[in-house]
Amino acid sequence: MLNISKENRILLEPLEKYRTVKNLSNRPHYKILNRIIAGVSVIGVIALFLPWTQNISGSGSVTTLKPSQRPQTIQTVISGRIEKWYVQEGDFVNKGDTILFISEIKEDYLDPNLVKNTKNQADAKKLSVESYGSKVNTLSIQIQAIESEKTLKLEQARNKIKQSLLKVKSDSMDLVAVKTQLKIANTQFNRSVQLNKEGLKPLTDVEEKRLKLQEVDAKIITQENKILTSKNEFINAKIEINRITAEYSEKSSKAKSDQYTALSNKYDTEAQVNKLENQYVNYSIRNGMYYIKAPQSGYVNRALQSGLGETIKEGTPIAGIMPSKYDIAVESFVRPLDLPLIKKGEKVRVFFDGWPTIVFSGWPDMSYGTFGGEIVAIENFISDNGKYRILIAPDPDEAKWPKQLSIGSGAQTIALLNTVPIWYEIWRTLSGFPPNYYKTDVKKNKEKK
Structure with a gap:
């Protein structure tokens, strides 16, 4: 059971009767400490409402603005052997000064007269091209002469055909005339025989008519032989046309074949000339590469x-x-969380390693030794260090960056964002929220333009 009765309670004496306790309550420094704590608390509360400029910090190094100006x-x-x-x-x-001279080590290029020999080979091949060109022209003239001769020969043969045809007609007419003479001679002979029987004509007259009849018969045979000969000549004239066409077609085909062969050789030689000229140029350029x-x-x-x-x-x-001439810049790296808040043209504060600097990130106006910069490029692919690279150039509206800066020296960057109270920044940091992105007033920008 619990001992909660009034009789069992132990009476405690008050502490105020002791002198030490009385002295403790009368000491004045406790009041001063309480006032200091109260004052600091009031100042801390007031400080929570002071303005704070949000920023994105990054680190990097000094570099050049253009890739051609970097080391x-x-x-x-x-390939070669170092000589001097x-x-x-x-x-x-x-630019163009010689730094090093190397010599050749490949066996294909060891000939000291390689360029000259290649040039001579190219010149010789060019002469071959000219020779083939002359041969092609000569064959063209020969083909034209063959075609011209063929035309004349065919015209001559056609004329001969016409002559043969006219001769056939003439012989045919002569044959008809001889046949008429034969008919007349035969009639005269029969009449002479009849008159001789009647005693009106002598026998000598009959013999004359018979002789004349035989002469006319002989003329018919001769005339028939002539007309057959004329027909054969007409046929031979036609055959001659075919022979001339075949003969000169063969000559023309052979000349054209020789011409195409010459053209093929010419084109092949031209290809060899181009190859040799290419080698000549390559060898000439290679000789210039010995001097770096x-x-x-x-x-x-x-x-x-x-x-x-x-x-x-x-x-x-x-x-x-x-390079001796370069435009200085700073490459900085920012976290992926801060990348959406950065864009080209934004102003950035930069301070360099080894340069006297006093930096208050939240109050940039109170900082000393920082320089103005402007973002000119943002890399869209993450770097090996897990951050994104941005390139910063000097701000032309602010003081120039120090001339003593060396390429590769360290640099720190601060990108300024919105201005908020300190209590809000503390709450945002503890909550893990991103900074407020500062957006310029579109109306004001239009008015400025």
Whole structure:
């Protein structure tokens, strides 16, 4: 059972009767501490309502604005053996200055007269092309002569056919005339015989008529032979046309075949000429590649190859060069969470490693040693470090960046966003919300334009 009766209670004496307790209550510094705590609390509460500029911080390094102005390595296009260096580290070179000389190591290019021999071969092939061209022209003239001769021969043969045809007609008419004479002679002979029987004509007259009749018979046979001969000549004239056509077609075909062969050889030789000229140009260019030259004016930072007599392959880096003229910029990396809040043309504050700087990220107006920048490029693919790369150029409306900056030195960036109370920024940070994106007033921008 619980001992809760009044008789069992222990009476406790009050502490106020002790002097130590009385002294503690009378000490004045407790009141001062309470006032300080109260004052700090009031100041803290007031500070929560002070303005705070939201920002996106990033880190990166100094680089150049254009890719052609960044440090680069000079590479060899062909393989070779190092023979002589013309520069040393730290030297300034102009564009086109010789940096290194290499010699040939491939057996296909060891001939010192390779370019000259290739040029001679190309010239010889060009003469062959001209010879084939002359042969083609000659064959063209020959073909024209054959065609012209063929035309004349055919015309001659046609004329001969006409002559033969006319001769056939003439002989036919002569045959008809002889037949008429035969008929007359036969009639006269019969009449003479009849008159001789009647005693009106002598026998000699009959013999004369018989002789004349025989002569006319002989003429008929002769005339028939003539007309057959004329017909044969007419047929031979027709055959001659076919023979002439076949003969000159064969000659023309052979000449055209020779012409096509010459053309084929000409085109083949022209292809060989083009190939040799290509080789000649390639060999000439290759001879110029033995001297490795500076692609632009700058300083030789480091020789990546050393010594003499060493062999190098195609694409081997020879030396590093830093351009003498460049437009400075800063490449910075931001978190993927902050990427949607960044766009081209936004203003950014930049401060550099080794440069005196006092930075208040929430109060940019109170910062010292920062420089103005402007975002000119945003990378759309994440980098190896898990962040997105942005490129920042100097702001032309603010002070110029220091000339003492070196390419590759560290840099920090702050992209300014909206201005909010401190309590809101603390609440946003604890809640994990993104910053407020600052949007410019469209009406004001239109009025400015």
